[in-house]
Amino acid sequence: MNTTRTSSTSARSLSFTLALALIGLSFVALLVSNTLQMASNWQVHQRALANQQQSLAHSAAIEVRTFLDERWNMLTTAIKMSQLATAPTEQRAEALKRLLVLDPLLEQLMILDDDRFVVATASQHRQKTVNFLDAALIDDIARQTTLRSRYISSLRVDAATGEPGIVLALPLVDSFENYHGSLIATVNARLLWETIRRQTPDPASLAYIVDRRGNLLACSDTARVLRGENAAGVAIVQQFARNRSTSIQTMHYLGLSGVEVVGSYEALSDPSWAVVVETPRTVAYRPVLNDLGVSGLVLVGAMIVSGGIGVYLARWLTAPLVNLTRVADRIASGERDVRVTVRGPREIQVLAHAFTAMTAQLEAHLETLEQRVAQRTADLQAALAEVETRAREQARLLEEIAQQRQVIRELSVPVLPVTNDALVMPLIGAIDTERLADLQDRALHALQRSGARYLLVDITGVPVVDSQVAQGLIATASMCRLLGAEMVLIGIRPEVAQTIVGLGLNLSSLRTAVDLQTVLRDLAASHSDLTGTRIYADATDSHRFAGNGKR
Numbered sequence: 001m002n003t004t005r006t007s008s009t010s011a012r013s014l015s016f017t018l019a020l021a022l023i024g025l026s027f028v029a030l031l032v033s034n035t036l037q038m039a040s041n042w043q044v045h046q047r048a049l050a051n052q053q054q055s056l057a058h059s060a061a062i063e064v065r066t067f068l069d070e071r072w073n074m075l076t077t078a079i080k081m082s083q084l085a086t087a088p089t090e091q092r093a094e095a096l097k098r099l100l101v102l103d104p105l106l107e108q109l110m111i112l113d114d115d116r117f118v119v120a121t122a123s124q125h126r127q128k129t130v131n132f133l134d135a136a137l138i139d140d141i142a143r144q145t146t147l148r149s150r151y152i153s154s155l156r157v158d159a160a161t162g163e164p165g166i167v168l169a170l171p172l173v174d175s176f177e178n179y180h181g182s183l184i185a186t187v188n189a190r191l192l193w194e195t196i197r198r199q200t201p202d203p204a205s206l207a208y209i210v211d212r213r214g215n216l217l218a219c220s221d222t223a224r225v226l227r228g229e230n231a232a233g234v235a236i237v238q239q240f241a242r243n244r245s246t247s248i249q250t251m252h253y254l255g256l257s258g259v260e261v262v263g264s265y266e267a268l269s270d271p272s273w274a275v276v277v278e279t280p281r282t283v284a285y286r287p288v289l290n291d292l293g294v295s296g297l298v299l300v301g302a303m304i305v306s307g308g309i310g311v312y313l314a315r316w317l318t319a320p321l322v323n324l325t326r327v328a329d330r331i332a333s334g335e336r337d338v339r340v341t342v343r344g345p346r347e348i349q350v351l352a353h354a355f356t357a358m359t360a361q362l363e364a365h366l367e368t369l370e371q372r373v374a375q376r377t378a379d380l381q382a383a384l385a386e387v388e389t390r391a392r393e394q395a396r397l398l399e400e401i402a403q404q405r406q407v408i409r410e411l412s413v414p415v416l417p418v419t420n421d422a423l424v425m426p427l428i429g430a431i432d433t434e435r436l437a438d439l440q441d442r443a444l445h446a447l448q449r450s451g452a453r454y455l456l457v458d459i460t461g462v463p464v465v466d467s468q469v470a471q472g473l474i475a476t477a478s479m480c481r482l483l484g485a486e487m488v489l490i491g492i493r494p495e496v497a498q499t500i501v502g503l504g505l506n507l508s509s510l511r512t513a514v515d516l517q518t519v520l521r522d523l524a525a526s527h528s529d530l531t532g533t534r535i536y537a538d539a540t541d542s543h544r545f546a547g548n549g550k551r
Contacts (some may be wrong), residue, residue: 017316021304023311032300034295038288043287049279050250053264056199056277065196068168071187072150074103075170078183084111085172087181089120096122107165107187111172116142131533137167145171145182148205149293152271155189155217157226164189164218164543165194166224175460182224192218193225199277206256206278208292212241217273228451231256231276236263245269252281286386322352362390413439415446422523429463436472443476447485455480457520477510485510488519 024048074467078084096109100122111119119505134457137153139191144151153167163185172180192209199207202219208219214232216225225285231237237251254279255261263278372389418424423446427439443455457473477487492500500507 017315018250019307019310020311020315023307025302026306026310027299028302028304030299034299038292038295041291043284049284051261053250053262053277053279053340054266056207057275058278060195060199060275061268064192064209064273065268067191067195068152068271071103071168071185072170073169074099074106075183075185079170079172082184082374083174085174092120093122096120100124103218104472105186105188105191108164112138112142112183112184113181119181127550141167141169141182141184145169146179148173148177148179150270151182153214154211155225156186157378164193166217168315181408189218193222195218198277202279202283204280204283206216206261209258209273209275210237210276211274212272214241229256232275236265236276236278237274238275238493240265240267247325413440413442417450417452418456418516418520419523421452422456422520423450423452424456424458426458426461429460430464431469431472433468434471440472440476440479443487444479445482447480447483453485454519454523455485455487456490456513456516458490458516459496460493460515462496465492465496465500466504467503470500470503470507474507474509486514490514490516490519 018093040396078095078099079543082091082098084092084095089093092111096111099109100106104124107125108121108123110121113119141151149173151167151169156165156167157163158165166189167184167186169182170182172183174180193488196207196209196218196219201296202267206220208231209217209229214230214234214237216229216231219225232241233508234256236251237327250262250264252260255263257278257280262279262281262284263276263279265274267274282312298359414426416424416426423443425439425446431439442456446452447455457476459473473487473489480487487510489507489510491514513522
């Protein structure tokens, strides 16, 4: 039962693998195709969006130029045809009234002489016949027109009517180009607002006119202009303020409404204005995002269809293998006379014949296999016994090596008593960090056990004494002093002494000697002097004690 279950699971796994492979290939092919198509659509849409934005900005700029050029041409023609520079006052007033009739957008007209006095005036409304200019504006106009230049003001909203307006001014010159003052006109800018509003077919888009200081002159959302908003912080306006050319630009930035937008602007040469058109990115890229959604749905549908086809093909291909697996399970359970008859592709039939041949070969080799297994078992038992014997021998050798290593370690740092008060420690060979720590440990324990007062360290057999070894010897001397003993360094060879001095090491805190005999002789002499001193001190004390008794 277990074998049959395993075979069924294997068959299902193969079917799943084939289905997954077919689905994966279909998905990759569709994904690559859709990705390339969407990338192409994205680029095309970006170019089309840029062209659309630039077209809107360009058409709005043309209408603004046309609006201003018509006013300029009308005022220029009136100056030349009516001779406003030199005509009498009555004739000038009549000419201004006729000009108001020709263009209803001209709300007020005024002539200033070269002394900045009002010579003639006319208005569409009687209540505006008074002087509508403040002193600062008159100064700006006079300064500009004196230089024979045209003047155009920023947006001015009439407090009484709420109508937007701009002030235009031209120099009054005669046929000899002599300056006689200025012709000033107040123009209703409502048409500009309507022009800008027409450039935003989508309610979420914005179109506006700004000067280089960011002042809003017109906007599709007129409330922003009436509130006096400034667009100097908008990236595209900053680009316009820095760039003096009139070329159309398209940018992605944070728009006037505080959302990400796609915008374009076209600058006007005269006046220094720019027409900006902004469309939110969500609105601008809505068509291509819709296309992306449709492509995703198509991709999912294609995957479902290809998955169904893949599952069907996988099951069709794996059905003969499932039948062949069941026959193999019967053979494995002990049936030897099973004949495989499986229909299917040629490869499956070849596999069925191979199973039949395998059954015959199994029957023939079964007996020899049992004999080989028995022989191999005996060989393995003999080999196992030999391995165990070698393991015991290796354990014994390792134990001997460990004992020898301990003996060598003890012999490498010997501590030998030479007198009742002195221990000698001859060192041979290089001294590393581990050996230096062992030296200190053995020396301190030997001093503690013996109670000796001197530790004689002989470094005659040490080839090199570096800074680390010297610092270790100094540390050892300090440890000996803490135990009440003194360390004497013996056998410093000339080359070692040169090395120590060359390294700048200070061994002044160590007592040194040439060889062991000299140290023992000095210690013996010191001991004799110390003993004599003690005998003399005892005799003196006895004499003093006797003298005190006689008294």
